[in-house]
Amino acid sequence: MHESITSFVGIDVAKHSLDGCILDDGKPFSVSYDAAGLQELLARLPEAGRCLVTVEATGRYQQRVVAQLADAGHYVAVVNPKRVRDFANGLGILAKTDRIDARVIALFGRHVKPRPVAEVHEKQDELQQLVS
Numbered sequence: 001m002h003e004s005i006t007s008f009v010g011i012d013v014a015k016h017s018l019d020g021c022i023l024d025d026g027k028p029f030s031v032s033y034d035a036a037g038l039q040e041l042l043a044r045l046p047e048a049g050r051c052l053v054t055v056e057a058t059g060r061y062q063q064r065v066v067a068q069l070a071d072a073g074h075y076v077a078v079v080n081p082k083r084v085r086d087f088a089n090g091l092g093i094l095a096k097t098d099r100i101d102a103r104v105i106a107l108f109g110r111h112v113k114p115r116p117v118a119e120v121h122e123k124q125d126e127l128q129q130l131v132s
Contacts (some may be wrong), residue, residue, distance in 0.1 A: 010023075012099075032132045038064075054076075077109060089105065
């Protein structure tokens with residue numbers, strides 16, 4: 001894990017929205033999952049290279065936000081949702097809402113320290129679809 005990481009962020013990805021939690025302040029937030037919302041998300045996040053943004057794998061919904069964050073210089077980890085759910089159960093967090101999920105994802109990132117993905121190329125989604 002990079003020593004420069006001082007902040008942990010969790011993002012719960014849905015088709016039309018992104019719910020997030022920055023552990024430094026613990027305040028949940030929500031933005032729309034469109035160009036304006038992604039810009040708002042980037043403005044809310046701590047300095048690039050200083051935080052680990054953890055996102056659950058959601059099929060293909062997470063790909064756009066992961067690419068945007070990586071392009072902006074953030075460390076981004078895409079994790080298995082089952083591992084995050086098991087982590088939450090281990091902490092005794094049984095409730096499941098988007099805001100709670102975002103906080104649990106951020107906690108997972110802080111405690112488990114998943115490996116960030118390599119920089120995502122802008123054509124990665126197109127290439128993946130061609131392979132499929």
